[in-house]
Amino acid sequence: MTRTISSLSTLHLQSSGDQKGHPYMAAHADKLGTSASGRSNSPWWKDAVVYQIYPASFKDSNGDGMGDLRGIIESLDYIKSVGADTIWVSPIFESPQVDLGYDISDYEKIHAPYGTVEDVEDLIHSCHAKGLRILLDLVVNHTSDQHKWFIESRSSRTNEKADWYHWRDGKVGEDGKRAPPNNWRANFGGSAWEWDDVREQYYLHLFSPEMPDVNWSCLAAREAIYASAMRFWLDKGIDGFRIDTMTIYYKPLDFLDAPISEPDSRWQPGWRQYRNNPAVFEIHSDMYSKVWSHYGDLLLVGEYGNTSDTSLALKYCSASANRVGMGFQFESACLGYEMCRFKVDEWDLPAFKRPFAKWQQFIEGTDGWTSAFAENHDLGRSVSRFGCDNPSFRQASAKMLATLQVTCTGTLFIYQGQEIGMTNIPSTWPIEEFKDINTQRYWAELVNSSASEAELVEARRAVGLVARDHSRTPMQWSAESHGGFTTPNANPWMRVNDNYVDINVEAQSKQPNSVLGFWKLLLDVRRDYVKVFAHGTFRYIDVENKQTITYVKEYDGEQALVVCNFTASEQDWEIPEELTSLKLAVCTEVKTVAGILQPFEARIYL
Template sequence: MPVATDLPWWKEACIYQIYPASFKDSNGDGIGDIPGIISKLDHIKSLGVDAIWICPMFASPQCDMGYDISDYEAVYPPYGTVDDMERLITECHARSLRVLLDLVINHTSHLHAWFQESRSSKNNPKRDWYIWRPPTYATDGQRRPPNNWRAAFEGSVWEWDEHTQEYYLHYFAPEQPDLNWDNPATRAAIYESAMRFWLRKGIDGFRVDTANLYSKNTQFPNAAVTDLLSPWQPAFELFCNGPRIHEYIRELNQVLGEFGAMTVGELPCTPDVAKVLKYVSEKERQLNMVFQFEIVELGSGIIDRYNTVPRNWELTHLKAAVQQVQCFLAGTDGWTATFLENHDQARSVSRFGCDETPGLRASSAKMLAIFLAGLSGTLFLHQGQEIGMVNAPITWPISEYKDIASINYYNAVKNQTNGDAAALQRAKVGLQHIARDHGRLPMQWDSTFNAGFTEAVQSWMRVHDNYADINVERQNPDAGSVLSFWKSMLRLRKEQADVLVYGDFRIIDESNENIFIYEKKAGDKCAYVVLNFTREVRHIDLHSIFDIGQFKLIAQSSDHVSLNRLDPFEGRLYVKEDNNEAYVPNGI
């Protein structure tokens, strides 16, 4: 059934995320690069995706893997040059692939020229481009930061600057000072250097990093004490969604409107549906969609994200998280982004499926493909997800973890417990489950040395031990592979866009802790997604849920479908056609 043809391209799109350091090395230095991305564009196109999103490839000292930008208008030399980026844009457009870049504008690198000027003196014209505050003092005269907020990467959000005798704010690492968005000159420079420079070169949009952090509560009150072991406290409610945030995002949107560019914003710590809708409502003219984190943060530690154990959640929790992300589409003019993995998350097969045995790994990867492809909104696919890549094994030593968040968390546990072996083992278990490192392992292209990622003796990050079994070359000719299954699911999603992309979402049998069934409805057209999230065979009476005789089974992850019997990690997609000739999606 056709869908209205005047819709924005990004609504029915699948967008493929690329982590440059880990995608493909073209020159043998052990680090992925832009020419390497160009060399694999045909693979990306073959998946059936519509665009690529490239994680930061800008000039950077790489304290936080490029999310500490020292020059928005230059490229990190190991990745290539601006000329390489221009060629990538041209090659993508020649294949009808659009290009999104990461827009990292809450902070810069401490080596950015703006910050170098800002910290040079209190009288420098760019002093107010960042957030500086004088110290406070304890009763004994000891110098203290302005408040007790904890940084995302542990420690205080304030860093002392000896030269000017003040603290500067950094929500992330000390090497990532926060920009002062309250200064109009700062915002104007951001729009010109970080945005228009690349929009003029033909990119099609941005993934907007930490989109709700730009406006700060400038009173900087102390956060409530919830962690008795640390002087630094989580302060999510105090630094997110500040008083002028929507003013700033609207202004940003005006710049994008000059070029017809799209946006997907990162929206952490915002579970309230009404607050989310404020960002993505079409009439508000702010962001086209946002990443919400209810699903991917499932089972994370409450105070410390990594203070957890595997499968620390129930299926009813996952259902509630999915409902939270899907619910505000019905009857609104908002939109959402659908994803299970990215560069900040562990692999979905390891988290929600089974990565321990090859058979169940492939089954759960296919089941999760059906699960994700049936959800409404714009779909995002992370590199390696299409072949079912999994987390690094628990046997790897902690030295293999490269991410600043992982390293700082492990060291914080070591310091707090005086190196207690049991505490460190628990920390390692938590990291092996949900560390950001897992989504950053090198892409597995073939079964040759280093998975075909690089010809270097040593890659920047260790290649997974299972690359001979899980790689693109092995799966490409196999009609039963995870890769082939993902291609078919992306094709089906486009063919059934009216109900899969735009349909209203409803969970069936919410209390069931083993089977996840949801309904998608668009006009008279209906689809049912049936998923077994366990390692065991499960029995269910599908006749009691819907008139199965009127539905066609269009996707199944198991080779042996038995109507009311679900194999371990089996997924199915049933669709019932309607008789309408055209369907206009809700909210259009």
């Protein structure tokens, strides 16, 4: 649909000088909808803007305190108005909800509070009718222990599904008692092995004991997953999958001990044995050959996890490899800590810049692709982690971070609430308000180990920064009770952040200069200059500067200059002499000041 100046006129941000309205409109009115660097002829998903939905917390349509599929359907016009063209819905499948849906007990049924299979079919149809595409979550490293496959597998060692999961007899420990087969640590703490009294063996679980790992070496299990978790939904018309934990499907069947890297712990990280194993690439090639290749141009994005080696990443997303389209890298988003762990170090801007640039430049000279994101269901809110959620600077830093992300290389992913600058859970909330199994297990282990008061204080600080719960509080739709997420008399499954009165969709929809308004403007600019931003080359201007990020994006002779002040103070800044021909197009401030970047100010020159 062609956009006009009037469609953006309510989003103006006054510039310095005599120019009226936002400088983007004044300088580039002739390009709105017909940019020289408009939509490319590459796969649709390279230019896509994907809006991630965490269903439990998005919109409750029936007043039971839990988000649901009807709530998503009712909100599609809003999502499209933000500027997204694709939605990604986190797991909605039948589940005991031990890990809030990532423990699936039936891939072909829907968690009852969310709705029914018919509701999903309605959602798919509604998306396509509105020009939106839809992705679902693919969680196939493990199932729930309530899945019928696991129930059969544990029933006996001779069952036809006996080897669909990883079972081992264990060994005798130094004390003469039964011990797990090896020293691997689970991602949520403790041993990665659980004793089962029914089968009288240990089974592997890299996450919670209620989430046993599937044995991908078993071809029968693999084919069952293809049919139940993939084809069942692709045949209904979905447009792709986000692929959970894609680097860890294969486990070497000798299950050797992990090297001792944490001498004070009985359990050791075993990822060196199973992550990015050569057999994992074979599994993804098999998926492509037997499933993906039969369904057209799907968006397939997987998690790289802690993978920092771009050559390994390219093995997954190289177009010639035919595995997945792109991956999520966590080096920038998880700077200073490891996901699911609560040891959080301080970070500085040069440390952030190094992985940021690496993954921006990842596609240059290769046939790979990448993604751009700052938040998801596993991360704290970006404005609290990399900006400033103090009311004095929250809006400014949220807009600055939006500018950084929207000008990034790759497919763009936005997480629900990010577009209004939602923040982390307040530090005053008691630990009991946190719902995530990872947070609760971590805290219980500390308390049971008689941790000191100082250790508990430090642990609570870490939880306050990076707990997964921060992104899972209900969406803040209005200043009404429960933030408009559910009805006033309902009991939300999780407490709504206390700042919903000040941070909500309804209020920001009426404020052109709001975080939401700025996101809408940025996404219009990205759409008009998608080749420069999504496909362009990247180079820093000030790589060692500890206060600002300045970089140039370039594609086929067109250039963009982006500068972001990451501090709460003014910074001296001048446009580089070799780029003075570029004109200010977007700025987070109402008025710019010559030679000065204001606190958390960001600008785009085109």
